[in-house]
Amino acid sequence: MSTVIHISNENEKSTNYKKLSFVYRLSSVIEKQFGQDMKKIIHGIKVGVALVLVSLLYLLDPLFEQVGENAMWAIMTVVVVFEFFAGATLSKGLLRGFGTILGGGLGCLAAILADNFGKIGNAAVVGSTVFIFGAAATYCRLIPSIKRKYDYGFMIFILTFNLVAVSGLRADKIIELARERLSTIGMGFAVCIFISLLVFPMWASDELHHLTSSKFDKLACCIEDCMKAYFNVVDEKESMPKIKISDCKAVLHSKSNDESLANFARWEPWHGRFGLYYPWEKYLQIGELTRELASIILSLHECLESPLQPFTPLQHAIIKEPCENVGLSLALTMRELGRSIKYMKRCQTTLQTLPKLQSIKQELILLSTSSKLKGIANTESLAIANLLFLLMGVVDKVEVLAKEVETLGEVAGFHSK
Structure with a gap:
């Protein structure tokens, strides 16, 4: 003796699903194909507009006189940071900013500290700090939870710290250079965030x-x-x-x-x-x-x-x-x-x-x-x-x-x- 399952309106629902099956699948395929293509086109246009805006730092003489060759950092920021999704753009931009500030700040401290030693001591201090911070940051990048969320920030920190610490410039020049590059990076990031969050956000x-x-x-x-x-x-x-x-x-x-x-x-x-x-x-x-x-x-x-x-x-x-x-x-x-x-x-x-x-x-x-x-x-x-x-x-x-x-x-x- 077997038990029969009584399900109300199951046959009616099944018939409706069969009738709508072809239409639903066809519409979903059309929506998926053309929807994704349209989103890609919109994203390409948004990136193009962002690049035009930051290129004005080069193209307009009054702006170029203010930022000079550092304008390339704004263009690089747009190319590197602007992602398809708004959350990805925001995360990469903030991580790039934190990594640049922290790496540049510690790099300046390392350079100032190295200036107090002789020529041999300078190389020893810079080499030691590069090794310690580079190894520690790289180890952190290998931790799964950090790698999944903050890997890009740690990578920028390593890059910035090394460039600043081994640049060989005097401390006052390093601070001035860092200020100029941070300002142009901030301009590029601001353009990315404005367009990504406010213009057809994904x-x-x-x-x-x-x-x-x-x-x-x-x-x-x-x-x-x-x-x-x-x-x-x-x-x-x-x-x-x-x-x-x-x-x-x-x-x-x-x-x-x-x-x-x-x-x-x-x-x-x-x-x-x-x-x-x-x-x-x-x-x-x-x-x-x-x-x-x-x-x-x-x-x-x-x-x-x-x-x-x-x-x-x-x-x-x-x-x-x-x-x-x-x-x-x-x-x-x-x-x-x-x-x-x-x-x-x-x-x-x-x-x-x-x-x-x-x-x-x-x-x-x-x-x-x-x-x-x-x-x-x-x-x-x-x-x-x-x-x-x-x-x-x-x-x-x-x-x-x-x-x-x-x-x-x-x-x-x-x-x-």
């Missing part, structure tokens, strides 16, 4: 928010495609249709991109729906869980393509209806969680989602111990058991994801539906 926080929510729909489509392809096979001689698994692999390899976007998002000012101290670490935790789910789905995909899987209609009939219901329910749940993040609205995880997932898991357990599987050959029975085990793994991971999305809604202050 927010890393928006990108991370969108990518995190879209992962749920990608994985939902992969689950649906796996179930659909597997149960569409009606003959042992018929090969299973190829499943588009590229989206699942894209989710699996998204770790470095997510961490970079989260790091840039922390530097961005209050804008739109994202305030200061927004819980971006929760996005990283959800991203890690989606990658774990993607790995299970890839294992499920390999299991379905195994030659040991039974493909006769009779054998399929034993598990077809329960597994299709499980796949449909998981896909609907994943899309609901994705919409919850996308529109920043709380979903009823505790009252609706978790009980539904518990019912799905119970159905899979009853199916795996069903007497109907005993009439199948041992190898095929093991293959079906492996399939059911992986489906239970997907259910468990979706359950954890649902709890994390609910936690994110509480911490980030999502609106109640």
Whole structure:
């Protein structure tokens, strides 16, 4: 005796998803392709405008008389600092400023200290300070947490300190040179920040928010495609249709991109729906869980393509209806969680989602111990058991994801539906 899961309006929702599937995917492809191209064009125009503005320091005689050849530092700052995302530009600019000030200040102190010794003592002091600060800063760059967030600042510090300490100039000339270069670097940085934050800004926080929510729909489509392809096979001689698994692999390899976007998002000012101290670490935790789910789905995909899987209609009939219901329910749940993040609205995880997932898991357990599987050959029975085990793994991971999305809604202050 088997238990039947009663899911209200599931067939109606499934029909609506199938009708909108082609339109949704086509629109998403068009939006992704042309949206990214347009953003790249806008970014190129913004960089061009910034370069024109700082080039005026060279082109206009009154400005050139004030800054002289140091104007090249403003141009170099724009080229080096101006990034695609506003948070990346802001972080690189501030780190460059801190690294330049700290490195230049310590370099001046080292040069002043070395002036008090003779020629041999001067070289010894400069060499010792360069070794100590260079080695210490390089060691700090190798610490993962520092490398991920402040690597560029430490690199600028090493470069500036060495250039100032070994320049051989007198202390008063070093201070004057540092002041002039800092002023031009500040001009370049100001131009970058003004254009990056105020002219069609590209927010890393928006990108991370969108990518995190879209992962749920990608994985939902992969689950649906796996179930659909597997149960569409009606003959042992018929090969299973190829499943588009590229989206699942894209989710699996998204770790470095997510961490970079989260790091840039922390530097961005209050804008739109994202305030200061927004819980971006929760996005990283959800991203890690989606990658774990993607790995299970890839294992499920390999299991379905195994030659040991039974493909006769009779054998399929034993598990077809329960597994299709499980796949449909998981896909609907994943899309609901994705919409919850996308529109920043709380979903009823505790009252609706978790009980539904518990019912799905119970159905899979009853199916795996069903007497109907005993009439199948041992190898095929093991293959079906492996399939059911992986489906239970997907259910468990979706359950954890649902709890994390609910936690994110509480911490980030999502609106109640």
